[in-house]
Amino acid sequence: MKKKLLVPVLLSSALLAGSIPANVFAQPVNSSAVSNVQASKKSDEKANVPLFVKERSSAKFSSSSPSNAIKYLKKNQDKTGIKNPDKDLKVNSVQKDELGMTHIRFNQAVNGVTVEGAGVIIHYNEKNEVVSVNGRVNQAIAEDAVDTSVSLSNDAAIKEALSAVNAPKELTYNPTSELVVYPFEEENHTAYKVNVNFMGDEPGNWFVFVDANSGEVIDKYNGLMHADENKTQKGFGKGVHGDHRELHITRVKEPKSGTKFALADYSHENIGGIFTYDAKNDGNSGNDTLYVGNSAAFIRDYDRAAVDAHYNSEKVYDYFLNEHGRNSLDGEGMAINSYVHYGSNYNNAFWNGRFMTYGDGDGEFFIPLSAGLDVAAHEMTHGVISHTANLAYRNQSGALNESFADVFGVLVDDEDWEMGEDIMAPAAKADGVTRLRSLSDPNSVVVSNEQRAAYGSGVYPDHMDEYYDMPLNVDNGGVHVNSSITNHAAYLIGQELGREKLGKIYYRALTVYLTSNSNFSDARQAIVQSAIDLYGEGSGEEAAVHAGFDAVGIY
Known part of the structure; x- marks a missing residue:
């Protein structure tokens, strides 16, 4: 009897320490948990409260200034939930965008001392009217006494x-x-x-x-690891599927072995570089090294996963730069690092808050996961999300995190509306498992294990009527499964407006309006508002967004 193959793990945003037991998903590492750490205080729900206020009758001021923003917040404490804004907020930045809107970012503070990771954004239109407010506020800190005295110089x-x-x-x-x-x-x-x-x-x-x-x-x-004296040159290699890849590489000199060539790309201005590392399949991160070859031609079988990771990283970087004016994942030129040959027969890829990591697959379900441009775009978009909306990886906010990663995955790899079709092993394909998820037809894909199937129909849902009501200990409350509902909304919008407009609307929603704990309804509101900002109220673009979310039952 033919064995039924089911995909054991889905693309995730980080790694679960140790080996992966059956039916356990890799958990995400929030970028702020790696760098600007923002741990919840005793799991208090008030420690990170999302905020989204849209003004129906805009509050008009003489100028789009921080002082007028504070006046607005003081007057509307009942709407925003921000107490003592003049005392607890400090101006971080004032930015005017291409639409003529002004966005004033405030950091939350205690006794004048900035709280890492907490703050709000006030949005003015071109008429100096406050049209919306969003962000995240640590109310637990605001209510608790915090000793900000110091004894160390x-x-x-x-x-x-x-x-x-x-x-x-x-x-x-x-x-x-x-x-x-x-x-x-x-x-x-x-x-x-x-x-x-x-x-x-x-x-x-x-x-x-x-x-x-x-x-x-x-x-x-x-936050940075590269040497300015390196000079980038052209090289080439063969990818996992045999594709010829032109690469940006760097000539390096090693004390004992002479001149080598590294997968290190310094060709782009104002970015720390694009690097690919070899994890050597040994489970020891201390042995990880920059991927180096004896010549400018990376054509060995072992090279293929590294060639695709390096090539795809640059493609994703170019997309966000050219389409959205974003310089790297943090918008400020952070180095882009990828690790290949992770673990042994490792069936996953992940973003851990700092870099991408790709397993080689077990040859039964997956081939090396770096083969997928959509996989690279998915993982790198998790990095963009970490530095923008920072969507919490649980329940609906986590499903949105996965969904936005999928949406940009298919926008970068624009051949179809499927996720993961290039990383499936022959045995999986022979058994009908040809992709991980489908934005165009979610119901056509079976969920990956019986435990998750127990909470729903057994296939990925395309409407809220099919929503999987799952506990947190199963797929973090359904972050991969329920993401297909908002994925399908994006597909429907894209069919109406095209990929370019879909990308612009979704990027604006992600970077301007969404907050850490946004749910599906909040996402609809943010995406609708982004369409209005870009194309006008009552526009066909706004109507297409409404229709897309209506069709999947998100109201």
Whole structure:
């Protein structure tokens, strides 16, 4: 009897430590949990409260200024839930976009000290009218007493940070520091956020959080790792499917073996670089190295996963830059890092908050997952989401996280509206498993295991009538399964408007309006408003968005 093959894991945004047991999904690592960590305080729901207010009768001011934004917030505390905005908010930035709208970002603060990761955005139209407010507010901090006194000097904090990252004597510039309230591991720390930058054999752009009283290093991360003296040249390679790939590579010199060629791309301006690393299938991250070959031709069988990862990373970078003016995943030129040959027969790919990682597959369900351009776009979009809406990876907000990653996956890989069709192994295809998800026909794909099928029809839903009401311990409340409902709405909108307009509307919703805990209804509101911003109220584009969400039962 023919064995039935079911895909054991779906594309995820991060890795579950250790081996993957049956029916367990990899869990995401929020970028702020890796860098600007924002742990929930004792799981209090008030620790990260999403906010979205759309004004029906816009509040008009003489100018689109921060002071007028504060006046608006003070007058509308009942709408926003923000108490004492003049005391608890500090201006972060003022940005005017191509539509003539002004967006004023405020950081939340306690006693004048910025709370890492918390803040709101006030949106003015071109007539100086406040038309909407969104963001996330840590009400637990606002209500609890936070001691922002310090006993450690700024100089002592910098000294501790230098030691923590083994900084050399010669620095690129003098270290900088800022006092912040840093929520981490269920405690609110008053800390110095110290930035240390240096070049050399192991260059670094470190951010170190030093407790402002005990002097203990709470957390640290490296935001940059490349050397400016490297020069990029053209190389080529063969991908997993045998495609000829032109690559940007770098000539490097190794002390014992002479000249080599690395999958390191420095050809793009104002970005830290695009790099591909070899995880060597050994389970030891300490052995991971930059992917290096003996020549500019990467044509060995072992090279193929790395060739596709490197090539696809550049394609996704180019899409976000050319279509949306976004410079890398954080919008500020962060280096793009990919790791291939992860684990042994590893059936997954993930974004862990800093970089992409690809398994080689087991040859039965998957081939090397870097073969899929849509897979690369999906994982890298998780990085964009982490630096914008930061959608919490559970229940409907988590389903939106997966859905936006899928939508941009099929926008970058625009041959069809399917996810993962290029990474399925021959045995899976022979058994009818030809893709992971379908935006055009979600019901045509079977969910990947019986446990999840127990909560619904057994196929991916395309309407809220088929919504899987799943507990958090199963697929984080249905983040992969229920994402297909909003995926199908995007497909319907795209069919009406085309991929370019769909991308522009969804990108604006993601980067301007959505917040960490947005649900499906919030997403409809954000996407409708984005269509109105771009194409006008009463436009065909707005009507298409309404129709798309109506068709899937999101009202």
